[in-house]
Amino acid sequence: QLPTGLYKKVLVILHDSILPYMNEPTLMIDFLTVAYGIGGAISLLALNGLFILIHQHNLEYPDFYKKLYSLLDPSIYHVKYRARFFHLADLFLSSSHLPAYLVAAFIKRLSRLALTAPPEALLMVIPFICNLFRRHPACKVLVHRPNGPEDLSEDPYIMEEKEPSESRALESSLWELQSLQNHYHPDVAQAAAVLNQSLSEIEDNISSLLELSACELFDREIKKKNADVPLEFEPVRGLFGKKNDIFTEHFTLD
């Protein structure tokens, strides 16, 4: 009923500027549930208000986790409200009473989507996943399945399945994080390599990582001091003069 821009603006401030001052916050239930159902960024934003209603005003929301699960799509790592969303997701998934299949489905889906994520998001989501493993040890089969079948021709996990319980996440393994161990950013590769070893008991604090931006990442890298700089030993033969240079096939210096 509202234009998208206004919708977003309202939802951004809803949880801390509107809801606390309302006499009957429950009046917002309809508004929020509709917003939550729209999908995309608006759903993400509606989540915050909804959380307050569920938490403080005893709202019962059927299939909340299923809806949350369906919110996970490749754009969550790229949108502006990433920090906000993951902060809430962390809250929602912190309950130790969640069934293992649900958490496993979340883990699997997050890591599958992480295959398209930028490094700053990866640096946040990998510790996030590690925390989930710590809270729900039953999910550890995803990274450690000693007596499983030798060779699979297909990943058992079904990405397209809307229902977390049907996604067969618990039968799968986290090959995505194994792939990310080859990520070009050294910090990401190291973070992903943590899953090779058994995890420590203490949870990582991801609150500082939530707000990490690409620019901060760049600054952090460029400010590192190093005494010696390794050099390329292959002598230069020109701008496109490397061995098997891709550029010579597609570009000219005109």
Add this chain to the structure above:
Amino acid sequence: SNPFEVKVNKQKFNILGRKTKNDVGLPGVSRSKAIKKRTQTLLKEYKEKEKSNVFKDKRFGEYNTKISPEEKMIKRFTLERQQNFGKNNIYNLNEDEELTHYGQSLAEIEKLNDIVDSDSDTEERGTLSAELTAAHFGGGGGLLRKKGSSGQEGEAEEKPKSRKELIEELIAKSKQEKQERQTQRESALELTEKLDNDWKEIQTLMVRKTPKSEKKDKEEKPKPDEYDMIVRELGFEMKAKPSDRMKTEEELAKEEQARLQKLEADRLRRMRGIDEKEEAKKKPKHISADDLADGFILDKDDRRMLSYKDGKINTENEEEEEGGNEESNENEEEGEEEDNEHEEGSEEESAAEDEEGVDEDNHSDLESDLESEEEGTGNKEPNQESNENKSQNMEEQDLKMEAARSELPYTFAVPESYEKFKSLLTGRTIEQQLIILERIQKCNHPSLAVGNKEKLEKLFGFLLEYIGELATLDLPELKTIDRLVLPLYNLCQMFPVSASDSMKFVLRDAAHDMEEMIEVKGRATFPGLDTLIYLKITSLLFPTSDFWHPVVTPTFVYMSQLLTKCRITTLQDVVKGLFICCLFLEYVSLSRRFVPELINFLLGILHISLPKKQAQGYTVVHPFTPVGKNLELLLVSDKKDLETWQKQNLPLSIVTRLKEMSRTELNHIRLSCLALCFDLTKKCAALYESLPSFHEIMHPVRILLTQHLPVSEYPEQMREWYNSALRELENKAKHYTPLVCEKKKPEPLKQYTPKIVKVLEFGRKLGGSKKEQERKRLIHKHKREFKGAIREIRKDNQFLARLQLEEIMERDAARKRKVKELLGSLATQEGEWKAMKRKKRKN
């Protein structure tokens, strides 16, 4: 001794085997000892308390008890003699020793040397002296003979001469001779003086006219000097030492290969991000029971290198990936060897050229390097014809270089500022610019002067800036940049740290520009061509396969930002984006690292080549949108353009000027971009096939390729690109093995066997390590010494106090005594006086 002077320390129990040293003490003795010692040391100090002059006894060995008194005396005597030796005491008559020759003192002879030493004299004197000696010494016979003869004569002439007369005659004769000699000598002296004077007169004339003839005359003097000089020179001359023999070409090639192998091994180690220090630290920890402790460690890397050569690989993850690489690597190495040979050949050639050109010799090395490198590129080309063409080009370039060389001055100072640097290079041809840079480097080599290093380090920054400026021109001079990369590389090899700093500086500027733009406008645009060139240069100067690298890693982050943050609104953006994709691929070509942004971007590019419709089965991510205005940017619907299209290499200058192009040309560029995109997809697929989730990564791309692209409309050539990309994607086996964590090392259980501790001394607890024990021992010792020192100080103070008290008492007693005396004398005086009075009165 006296039992009252003995103090016995009572022992409660007798313990066998314990030695007691303090069971009996002699307090009196020890006290007197202590007092004696104090009087010797402390008392002396006390007495000399406020006196600054010191008595120093410098007598030899006075306090040395080791030397017996006799030896001491002897040594003192010799010392005395030594001290006096050489001192000429004029009043000392006894020790005046004079050396004589012919009865004359040598000193006097030396004084008269010039006069005596006239050449003819000596002979005469010799004869004379022979006569004289005959007369004086051996002359007994001679005289007698003469006597005899004279006697015979005398018999005839009645003895006209007696012995006395004879002697007188002799003396007279000798005197005469002497006189004659003297006159001769005087005349000779006069003559020489005259000659000298004459010579001086002539000399002044000759100096001006003929210095040469003068030299001849003067040669007498410099000659010995010259000789000396030669002798010295010969003495000090560096002797030719045998050096290492010249290496044969094979050996050189082998060495080069070994060097390259080592560098490659280093690179691999860095790629895997293994810290050498850590490795070194770890090694001693893992000592197996079978270790022979002979220092032999099976080096993992070496083994890897070996297997690398054989074509077998045995490392964990990267096994399969590198399998394909090896052969190509070997080929590369062979190629490099060939290059080396070529280099040598070209060096010979250039050497031959050098002999002809006089001014060239300074630059021959660099030039030959250039040539060989360029030739190397020529050889790399598989196409023979192009090879020939290239070599021809090279020759032409060489000719140009020659020409440029002759026109330029030979020395250049390093420019102080960028403006000066720019003014130095602008208006010159490429060749001239290269030579200028080369000569700047030569003339200011860091080994020649102190400040040169800093200057040349600056030069790298200037050159970088210059390249950036060339790239931002309306007509970017890419050819010039292409050549300028060589000096840049050389400078970078000389000063890696400063080069990396300036590179980082450039990067930081670019990144901050983008950050600002995002803050102000909310979205970023692709940077100019200069930044793209910088990114490319980074890959040329630094190894991009390192796990972490001070320059390359930030570059990665920056490029990732470019691909995720910059909006694609024009065709130029597409070209720039694809350029960065190529860069990414090149950066990770050796390390095979995973770059999600790259796949996303390719997917997005393919997406905007589709006709507008709802995409299904895949999602594009930022900066691409599933719906929006910039869709169909790469869509070409013109049938004619589709047919006439030929795959062409994209000229980089597109990035700056695209407006002048016709529609057909634009469409052709679009299609070229698409083809490039297909090729990159194929390369990505080849690169990432070993990743465990390869299919998931490529899933959206595959769907787009198979289901959405209007393949049927593509021209034949495009279909080939498309098919090769699809083939690369499809024919990968799906292969999943469940993950298993690395086994944790089992922690040893806690055991209840008793802890065994070495017992060194009874009754003392010995816990902890050796270090701890040592520490405890030291603490204990310190405590004891401290106590002892306190006690000593206390006793010292007591001693001093006693001393002072004694002094005071003594002084008081003396005073009392004196007062008493005085009073006594006064009393007697008084008494006497009174007695006198009394007497008077009586009287």
